Amino acid sequence: MCGIVGYIGNAQAYPILINGLKRLEYRGYDSAGVAMLEDHQIKVVKQVGKISALEQALDPEEMRGTLGIAHTRWATHGEPTQTNAHPHTDCQGNIVLVHNGIIENYQALRQMLEEKGHQFRTETDTEIIAHLIEELHQNGTSFEEAFRGALLQVEGTYGIAVITLHEPDKLYAARKGSPLVVGIGNGEYFLASDAAAIIAHTRDVFYLEDGEIAIISREGFVTKTIENEIIDKKIERITFDLERIEKAGYPHFMLKEIYEQPRTVADCMRGRLLKDEGVTRLGGLTPILHNVMRARKIFITACGTSYHAGLIGEYMIEEYCRVPVEVEYASEFRYRDPIIQDDNLVIVISQSGETADTLAALREAKRKGATVMGIVNVVGSTIARETHGGVYIHAGPEIGVASTKAFTSQVTALALLTVMLARAKTMSAEEGRQIVHELEQLPDKVARALESDTIVKQIAEEFKDNRNFLYLGRGYNYPVALEGALKLKEISYIHAEGYPAAEMKHGPIALIDDDMPVVFIATRDSTYDKIVSNIQEVKARRGKVIAVVSEGDHELDSLVDYTIPVPSTVNFLQPIITIIPLQLLAYHIAVLRGCDVDQPRNLAKSVTVE
Ligand code: AGP
Numbered sequence: 001m002c003g004i005v006g007y008i009g010n011a012q013a014y015p016i017l018i019n020g021l022k023r024l025e026y027r028g029y030d031s032a033g034v035a036m037l038e039d040h041q042i043k044v045v046k047q048v049g050k051i052s053a054l055e056q057a058l059d060p061e062e063m064r065g066t067l068g069i070a071h072t073r074w075a076t077h078g079e080p081t082q083t084n085a086h087p088h089t090d091c092q093g094n095i096v097l098v099h100n101g102i103i104e105n106y107q108a109l110r111q112m113l114e115e116k117g118h119q120f121r122t123e124t125d126t127e128i129i130a131h132l133i134e135e136l137h138q139n140g141t142s143f144e145e146a147f148r149g150a151l152l153q154v155e156g157t158y159g160i161a162v163i164t165l166h167e168p169d170k171l172y173a174a175r176k177g178s179p180l181v182v183g184i185g186n187g188e189y190f191l192a193s194d195a196a197a198i199i200a201h202t203r204d205v206f207y208l209e210d211g212e213i214a215i216i217s218r219e220g221f222v223t224k225t226i227e228n229e230i231i232d233k234k235i236e237r238i239t240f241d242l243e244r245i246e247k248a249g250y251p252h253f254m255l256k257e258i259y260e261q262p263r264t265v266a267d268c269m270r271g272r273l274l275k276d277e278g279v280t281r282l283g284g285l286t287p288i289l290h291n292v293m294r295a296r297k298i299f300i301t302a303c304g305t306s307y308h309a310g311l312i313g314e315y316m317i318e319e320y321c322r323v324p325v326e327v328e329y330a331s332e333f334r335y336r337d338p339i340i341q342d343d344n345l346v347i348v349i350s351q352s353g354e355t356a357d358t359l360a361a362l363r364e365a366k367r368k369g370a371t372v373m374g375i376v377n378v379v380g381s382t383i384a385r386e387t388h389g390g391v392y393i394h395a396g397p398e399i400g401v402a403s404t405k406a407f408t409s410q411v412t413a414l415a416l417l418t419v420m421l422a423r424a425k426t427m428s429a430e431e432g433r434q435i436v437h438e439l440e441q442l443p444d445k446v447a448r449a450l451e452s453d454t455i456v457k458q459i460a461e462e463f464k465d466n467r468n469f470l471y472l473g474r475g476y477n478y479p480v481a482l483e484g485a486l487k488l489k490e491i492s493y494i495h496a497e498g499y500p501a502a503e504m505k506h507g508p509i510a511l512i513d514d515d516m517p518v519v520f521i522a523t524r525d526s527t528y529d530k531i532v533s534n535i536q537e538v539k540a541r542r543g544k545v546i547a548v549v550s551e552g553d554h555e556l557d558s559l560v561d562y563t564i565p566v567p568s569t570v571n572f573l574q575p576i577i578t579i580i581p582l583q584l585l586a587y588h589i590a591v592l593r594g595c596d597v598d599q600p601r602n603l604a605k606s607v608t609v610e
Pocket residue numbers: 303304305306349350351352353354355358401402403404490604605606607
């Protein structure tokens with residue numbers, strides 16, 4: 001996610017700000033910017049690309065001042081360009097802010113403000129906050145009231161830092177959903193989205209909670225709720241070292257990203273669920289909505305984990321939309337001269353948006369006249385730019401090479417697409433409302449699935465030295481079996497295969513013995529009884545069985561060696577939950593084997609070569 005750094009004190013702010021941003025580089029970003037307030041002027045410099053590009057775009061001698069804010073942007077709304085880079089300002093340049101988060105109602109607010117004469121310069125959601133504060137302030141309210149009033153109108157998430165010529169000796173901060181930490185120095189104060197940016201200066205901090213604001217001057221600070229109630233904040237001392245802070249206290253980025261999934265699944269749905277109508281809204285498809293809605297056949301093409309997400313999409317779309325779907329590895333799709341009609345839709349799925357095979361498949365599909373849509377994480381990536389339209393999954397930077405949070409968000413995006421398509425076809429408003437309700441419950445159920453971590457760790461202890469694993473599932477959970485096997489093999493270097501459970505008797509059952517752990521995804525659905533038969537076949541051959549089961553289901557307790565209970569949901573959303581313990585299993589086994597979890601051997605985060 002974006003990085004925020006702020007400073008107010010008696011030292012020159014610029015070096016503190018720019019070095020603070022460098023501490024946040026690990027988070028991933030596509031542009032950076034800084035704003036300094038000095039002698040009743042605010043100077044803003046921003047640049048697309050790395051922080052080094054920002055440094056080259058400015059003269060440090062001109063960046064004088066003891067009050068400033070800075071930002072590294074991970075684009076969500078609006079391409080990564082210099083214009084869209086933060087900081088953003090109001091019409092007059094008297095209010096300057098940086099923001100981390102997603103404003104859900106920014107279009108409505110922007111329209112209201114444009115009708116009042118505000119001139120917008122960017123495509124971002126962030127810019128509306130500056131104009132909204134300006135609008136409220138020019139009606140005679142105090143700046144603080146305008147600041148609070150604007151944030152009360154904003155729906156979505158924010159961590160923001162604001163400086164203003166209206167109050168040139170104050171630094172404003174507010175949090176709702178995106179972290180902010182305030183560092184306390186000697187007559188100086190630091191603000192950051194992540195303590196990594198400020199521990200070089202102080203380890204005495206307090207954290208803003210959702211709905212809280214801080215108004216900071218060189219003499220001290222006031223903390224309030226956004227409803228204007230004064231609150232006291234407990235000062236804490238940071239003991240973590242820098243490396244641990246960058247991983248938010250987790251030992252590896254992969255574990256951090258596994259535990260981010262309740263939020264990233266929620267972020268993928270943010271502003272996209274219309275619960276009263278029981279439908280979903282995907283603004284990025286607007287340019288191609290006609291073709292998407294009328295596609296007579298859909299192809300889904302991707303690589304690796306993204307391909308597994310596509311397989312789940314196939315089951316969803318065919319079940320609810322009755323449109324034929326064909327899923328293919330991008331590396332095969334691009335070379336086999338696929339038969340594509342001009343009323344076909346090709347969906348390319350890619351976390352990085354730079355995978356060479358997927359990009360080539362996209363171009364081949366366009367050459368053959370298909371409408372091409374993307375499901376992509378990295379905003380402004382090559383694949384995102386070359387599709388005719390698409391859906392960003394808003395999972396934030398995924399640092400661990402093994403894809404985890406991107407997978408669950410890809411499947412979530414496919415579910416949103418499925419509901420949108422199905423409601424245009426045969427799905428009733430009532431069924432849509434029920435499914436939207438289930439979608440709203442997903443983040444909490446993902447969080448509950450993470451509670452299986454303790455059981456999974458015990459299982460990892462027992463099986464960490466096995467040399468082969470088999471993962472079996474049926475229906476929606478068959479692609480989950482494939483993904484669970486991929487997770488294990490790519491970070492622990494143990495050979496693991498995923499199979500449709502019924503396929504076992506066509507060969508793999510010959511592998512079963514007491515040295516071959518078999519992971520079953522055995523949640524309660526229409527295939528449950530058949531999965532139980534498959535489990536019995538494995539047990540009859542002395543195989544060890546680990547079963548992911550629906551919480552409250554104890555039917556398998558006496559049959560299998562380990563059960564991992566997970567919350568239930570509607571079948572087509574169940575993979576978003578059943579994958580969680582399999583991600584954790586792969587992680588813990590890899591750690592126990594001493595593998596480099598975040599950077600596994602031979603692998604790259606984005607395979608930009610064939
Ligand atoms: C998944 O854990 C792997 N890192 C890999 O299979 C990855 O999913 C694949 O390379 C596709 O990457 P993309 O989603 O960025 O296109």
